[in-house]
Amino acid sequence: MEKIGIIDLGSNSARLVIVELFGDGHFMVVDELKESVRLGQDMERDGFLKPQRVAETIKTLKMFRKLCDASNVDRIIAVATAAVRRAKNQRSFLDEIQATCGIKVKVLSEEEEATLVYRGVINSMDIPKGIILEIGGGSTKIVYYNRRNMLNYVTLPFGAVTLTDLFKDDGLSPEQQAEKVEEFFTEQLKGIEWLSNIEPDVQMIGVGGSFRNIFKISKMVRKYPLDTVHNYNLPVEDFESIYDMIKVLDLDKKKKIKGLSTGRADILPAALAVVKSFVHYMHFENFTIGGSGLREGIMFNQAMPITMEKPISDILGYSLNSLVKYYECDEKHVEHVVNLSVQLFKQLRVLHKFPRQYLKILKVAATLHDCGNRIKFYNHQKHSCYMILNATLYGITHREIVLAAFVAGCHKKEDISAADWVKYKDIVQEEDLEAVRKLGVMLRIAESLDRSCVGCIKGINCDVLGDSVIMKTEVDGDASLEIRDAMTANAEFKKSFRKNLEIL
CATH class of the missing domain: 1.10.3210.10 (Hypothetical protein af1432)
Incomplete structure (x- = not known):
């Protein structure tokens, strides 16, 4: 039996999951902690992580370290994604984390990040042909696989936080901002040539915090009896009803929506606009929300190293x-x-x-x-x-x-x-x-x-x-x-x- 801590340092949130590996390639999550640190906020101007965001992140990582120590975690695997990957002050930031928290953070390349997301999905969902959309705080990943083989991926250098920052200062109404994000994202999709070669029976899979929030809101609207986000199927028509309801609201009203995390209320409209743009561009009529992504990809790799070569068959x-x-x-x-x-x-x-x-x-x-x-x-x-x-x-x-x-x-x-x-x-x-x-x-x-x-x-x-x-x-x-x-x-x-x- 081994206990590991997995830290995912994203552009919006920092997450810790504590996982028990109990032999024969099996594992179970036994604890977790999440903080909205907004590490990628205001980076677009000069490419630097801002001092306030860095301080908030260090404070959070100290809490994570304390929980790991109290839980007798044997080792910590910490990874960082888009914001740290692009930061001009990346080295000093990582050195400060090492010095103050005793945590060594690995900065994932775009390919490593996309591969881990893919492994989290392919080892937990019985969908033979899929296209994964993962909207992070500072980047958006699209991963295409067929017959359980990853064929193509792209990482677009903007996510829910950066898109919100990009269109917030134009004196636009909330609805106009959302429409601007839609237009902008659709233009980005037009530049991805392989999207036009996707087979018609491919299913769309949405992963990440924004999709979990979509599930929570849809669950409230539909009075859905299960709390299980993984494998939740949502018709695009129902998604658009949620999007149309949210995109016109100001921030105070968004925060009052049941099921919507208050820490995500300001950036969710941008994420929903990305989803709207994607489903229309690809002509999807429904999509499935997956509960497994990058962190689960790491879990499978650690518990069952063979998954780095081939996915689980059963x-x-x-x-x-x-x-x-x-x-x-x-x-x-x-x-x-x-x-x-x-x-x-x-x-x-x-x-x-x-x-x-x-x-x-x-x-x-x-x-x-x-x-x-x-x-x-x-x-x-x-x-x-x-x-x-x-x-x-x-x-x-x-x-x-x-x-x-x-x-x-x-x-x-x-x-x-x-x-x-x-x-x-x-x-x-x-x-x-x-x-x-x-x-x-x-x-x-x-x-x-x-x-x-x-x-x-x-x-x-x-x-x-x-x-x-x-x-x-x-x-x-x-x-x-x-x-x-x-x-x-x-x-x-x-x-x-x-x-x-x-x-x-």
């Missing part, structure tokens, strides 16, 4: 394994329950007729069905449901997360609460409720068939005969406990599948 499997290890679940039992659940799904396909996507949902529920034991054994299925809804899960949609959580939540005798289900009515589909109940019964039987956690039932063969399902087990040893426990699901099985269950 993103969801990797993510689930991380949670199983972090929650200290019985790994052999988990693996066996997943295996038996898959067998049941395939053996009973003639009855349920579910498409393959439901097997993915069952696998997630089976992998994490016991994680609620970390809270309490009694009613642990309810805790498992909550934990799945709020876990860091990669390579899976929000709908799939909700369905997997409900499958885990009803794998005991309990039925699904109508009040709980209706909260997610805008995410799930009408036919999903029956599917969740059937998958829940399959999971319950699979768990029972490894009741003693020794793997004595190796396989299952199901025959559908008249009004019964005959389930024949392949046994190694005494499986009387397992079969007796599985038979207690007979009533739920009959209710869901309209068949009697017999287990031999």
Whole structure:
């Protein structure tokens, strides 16, 4: 077990994340701290980091150092991006940080920064062809990848802070300033030749603080029930409603918007104008917001150095394994329950007729069905449901997360609460409720068939005969406990599948 601190010194914010690396290439964020230092502010005039911004940054880094020391961090990885990269007083600034904070900061090149953003995305999102837009304080990155290979990138030398500074002194209204940013950014896009060669089925992915704020505002507007920013899909039409609402407001009114960080209220309109320009120029109708970027790219590199050569192939499997290890679940039992659940799904396909996507949902529920034991054994299925809804899960949609959580939540005798289900009515589909109940019964039987956690039932063969399902087990040893426990699901099985269950 190793604990590392990752410091990301951006043009707008300084962020610290503390990460536990717990073996076999897995990690978990255990703490974080963020301050808006505005390091890149007012740099456009002469290219120097301003004394007040430097002092604020040093003060923040001292706090970061204190938290790292208190948390027994083994080592600190600190990186700086656009503002420091361009600063004429870069050397003196870095020397002062080293002298006063004991932190050595690496200034990332444009290519290194784009590559880390790409690795954060490609190892956490199951999107085979994508174009990533990351709007920082002092630069904007566009990264194009196809078949999980990074093909092109560009770093434009302005971001939300610099664009706000650029257009704030023209005596323009807030709306006119936003429109000026749109026009300016569109002209920059016209100079990127490879953008015209992007394939039509490429999806847009937005990462970074501005996109996280877009999610928070959209969540409030839509009354969206999940707090998960990662893999949040937003139609451009809905984004434009948010943009049109915000771009006309003065700063005091912006600060009162629910979901909008007060530290970002003044620079968000410029970031939104960049998004508006980009989606129109590229003709996107929707985009996905990713919760992983540069810092996660560093995390993957540190936990799993192989990701510097090739990305993770099974993103969801990797993510689930991380949670199983972090929650200290019985790994052999988990693996066996997943295996038996898959067998049941395939053996009973003639009855349920579910498409393959439901097997993915069952696998997630089976992998994490016991994680609620970390809270309490009694009613642990309810805790498992909550934990799945709020876990860091990669390579899976929000709908799939909700369905997997409900499958885990009803794998005991309990039925699904109508009040709980209706909260997610805008995410799930009408036919999903029956599917969740059937998958829940399959999971319950699979768990029972490894009741003693020794793997004595190796396989299952199901025959559908008249009004019964005959389930024949392949046994190694005494499986009387397992079969007796599985038979207690007979009533739920009959209710869901309209068949009697017999287990031999």
